[in-house]
Amino acid sequence: MKILVTGAAGMIGRKFCETLAERRNIGSRPVDRLMMADTIKPAAPAGAPFEVIALSADISDPGVAESFVADRPDIIYHLAAVVSGEAEADFDKGYRVNLSGTQHLFEAVRQAGHRPRIVFASSIAVFGTPFPETIPEDFALTPLTSYGTQKAIGEFLLADLSRRGFFDGIGIRFPTICVRPGKPNKAASGFFSSIIREPLQGKPAVLPVTEDVRHWFASPRAAVNFLFHAGALELDQLGSRRILNMPGLSATVGEMIASLAKVAGVECVKLIQREPDPNIQRIVDGWARRLDASRAQALGFRAETSFEEIIKAHIEDERSIGKPKG
C-alpha cells in the first residue's frame, strides 16, 4: 500500500510517519511506500522497512498536488496547513495553503480517478462561541478565525466529493494537542503545553490564564492513533456524515496542574508562574471546553481519560526530556 502524508514535517506528521515505520501496517494492510511532503523537506524516519520519499513542495503551487498523487497513493493523509495564528496574520497565505491547497489536492485526486482514502485533519477551531458547555455532534460550525473557516470549508468539500464517489474521505476534528514537545511558542494555546513540559525539564513556565479555564485535549500519541484508525476504518458506517469530533479529555488548568503535582511532585508545580494576560484569557475563553464525541467513540477512536495519562504519555514518548542534547 502507498501512503502520502502532506504536512509530514509538522509535529503530528513526523510522529505519524515514525510510528508507521515501526508498525509497518495501517489496519491489516502493509505499507510499501511512504511519500512525505511538506514545504520544508521532512526527515525520513530511521530504519523504515519500506521505501520513503521525502519531498519539499508547496501544495498550493500549480502542478504540485498532481505530482503528489501521480503514483496513486492508496491513503492520503492531508495534514498540511498554515497554523491558526499565521492564517489570521496573513490572509492570503492562509487561504492559499489551507483552502486552495486543499482544493488542488482534491481536484488532483478527482482527475487521477483512482478513488483513494483521504484522511483530512480538521480542528475544533471550526467551533466558536457562543456554544453550549458541551458542543453536541449536530452543532453548527461557527468558526471565528480564518483557519477555522478554511478547515470547515475543507470538511464540506471532503463530504461532497466523497458523496460523489471521487474518493473515500473522512475528516477528523483534532482536540488541542497537549503536551506538544519542543520549545515554548507564542501561540495563544502555547501555555497549555509549556506549563507541563517546561517544569518537567526543571524550567519555569508562564500561566497567563485563570485555573478555571477548561479546554479539550488529546496527546500527540492519541492524535497519531486517530490517524491510524481513520486510515483503517470501514467508512460505510459513517453514512453521509464523514466528519467526526475526535474524543478528548476535558480538563481545567487547575486539574492539569494537580495532575502534574501527582506525576512529578509539588516542587515541579512551583515552576509555574502566574502572569495573567487579559488578551490570552479573552481568546481562550472563546474556545471549546468539551465536545460530544460519541460517534467517534462508537467507531473505536480512543483518547486519554485522565490528564495524568497525557503527562505520562509525554514523558514516555519524549525520552530525551531533561537529557543534554547530542
Next chain:
Amino acid sequence: MKILVTGAAGMIGRKFCETLAERRNIGSRPVDRLMMADTIKPAAPAGAPFEVIALSADISDPGVAESFVADRPDIIYHLAAVVSGEAEADFDKGYRVNLSGTQHLFEAVRQAGHRPRIVFASSIAVFGTPFPETIPEDFALTPLTSYGTQKAIGEFLLADLSRRGFFDGIGIRFPTICVRPGKPNKAASGFFSSIIREPLQGKPAVLPVTEDVRHWFASPRAAVNFLFHAGALELDQLGSRRILNMPGLSATVGEMIASLAKVAGVECVKLIQREPDPNIQRIVDGWARRLDASRAQALGFRAETSFEEIIKAHIEDERSIGKPKG
C-alpha cells in the same frame, strides 16, 4: 446609492429589480444606479426612475467580477447560481459558478477596498437529513447535494470576510419559493408550484407525492421583501452569526390543496392528478419540513403565515394569469 444584482435574469432577481424600480429606495436610501448582471442579458424594468445597466457575463470568467464591482456598488445582491439540479448533473459547472464565482466576487470586493454591503442568497439546501422535525438555529449544515455544499461554503466565506472587515455581509437562507410563475419544469420541487399555478389557469397538474409531505415555503413576494430588508438592516445586531434562516410557512401538500380549494373552489382542485413517483417522494422526504427562524423574525423579516396568503399573493402578482398572452 449604486446597486449590483447578480443573477438578475432569474425569477427572484427580476422581481427584485422590478420592485426596486417602483420603490426607488432600499431602506431610506434612494437608488441612483442599478447594474443587473446575468449570463443571459437581463431585461431592465420598465420606467425605472434611475439608471439601469444590464450586462451579460459569467461571473466565473476571469475579470468579470472585477468589472462588476469597478464602479464600487454600495450594495451587492449576489443571487447568481446554477440551480440545484444542474449543479448535481454538471459537477464542474456547479463548482465553477457557485463556488469559484462567489470566490471571485468576494475577492474582487476585497481588492476594490470600499467595503460594501453584500447580501448573499443561500438556501435551505444547506440542510440534509437526518435532522429534527424543526431544524434549530444552531443546527449543523449537512448538505446532501453539491448545490447545498456550494451555498454552505459561500456562507462561511461571507462570514469570515465580513469578520475581517472586507465587506459587510449578510446571508439569507431562502425557503422553497412557491408559487413560482411560469411553466412547469422538471425540478423535483416543481410540483409544489405547479399544483397551485396550473389549476388556477384551468390546467391539469401532476402531484407525484403523498399529501402528508411537509415543506417550508415563502412566496416570491416575501423573497423580494427579504432582499430589501437585508439591504437596509443594521448588521451590527448579527454579531458573528451573519447567516439567517428566513421565516417561512410550514405546510403539508394536503394543506396546500385545502387552501387552493378555499381560494379557487373545489372544481379547481380536481385538476390535480395523483401520479405517485417513488423517486420524487424519496428526494422530497429528505427536505427540511420546518426551520426555527426566530432570529430573522426578531430582526423584522416576515413571510406569509397561511398558504391562502401565498396563493393570493401569486394571483395578485401574476395578473396575466388566465389571460391570453400579448
